[in-house]
Amino acid sequence: MVEYSTPTLDAVFHALSDPTRRAMLHRLSTSERTVSELATPFNMSLAGASKHIKVLEAAGLVRRHIEGRTHICALQAARLAEAQEWLRYYEQFWEERLDALEDILRAEDRALADKTKHERRKASKSKSDTKE
Numbered sequence: 001m002v003e004y005s006t007p008t009l010d011a012v013f014h015a016l017s018d019p020t021r022r023a024m025l026h027r028l029s030t031s032e033r034t035v036s037e038l039a040t041p042f043n044m045s046l047a048g049a050s051k052h053i054k055v056l057e058a059a060g061l062v063r064r065h066i067e068g069r070t071h072i073c074a075l076q077a078a079r080l081a082e083a084q085e086w087l088r089y090y091e092q093f094w095e096e097r098l099d100a101l102e103d104i105l106r107a108e109d110r111a112l113a114d115k116t117k118h119e120r121r122k123a124s125k126s127k128s129d130t131k132e
Contacts, residue, residue, distance in 0.1 A: 008060065012083045015059035020044075021052050025061060028075035035064075035071045 015021050024038050039049030053073055056062035060079040064071055 009086060011059040012079050015055050015061055021056055024052060028073060032072050032074045
């Protein structure tokens with residue numbers, strides 16, 4: 001069963017709410033990166049990048065280890081899977097609603113087509129009656 005409100009899930013969605021952090025996660029999806037490598041595309045200081053990384057770490061989305069003076073970050077995808085599971089519930093919710101809407105629209109289209117056919121037959125019969 002999907003947990004609807006947990007501190008972990010809240011932290012994940014908070015972390016994902018920022019476009020800079022989402023871009024950092026995207027870069028980490030291909031390989032580990034240093035804090036400097038993560039900061040470069042945004043023209044931000046290492047301190048600024050580190051603040052974003054701390055939010056990602058708190059959410060369990062990133063693991064950081066230190067080699068000498070270099071901080072290296074790696075993606076931890078398990079928490080993303082938990083968020084995906086939560087979202088999947090709402091995907092099902094909307095699919096069911098959209099399927100129901102599609103059924104209604106198709107029924108309306110059939111009713112309109114039947115009405116149009118009926119009116120054409122009636123008009124055709126009316127024309128043939130006036131010719132006689």
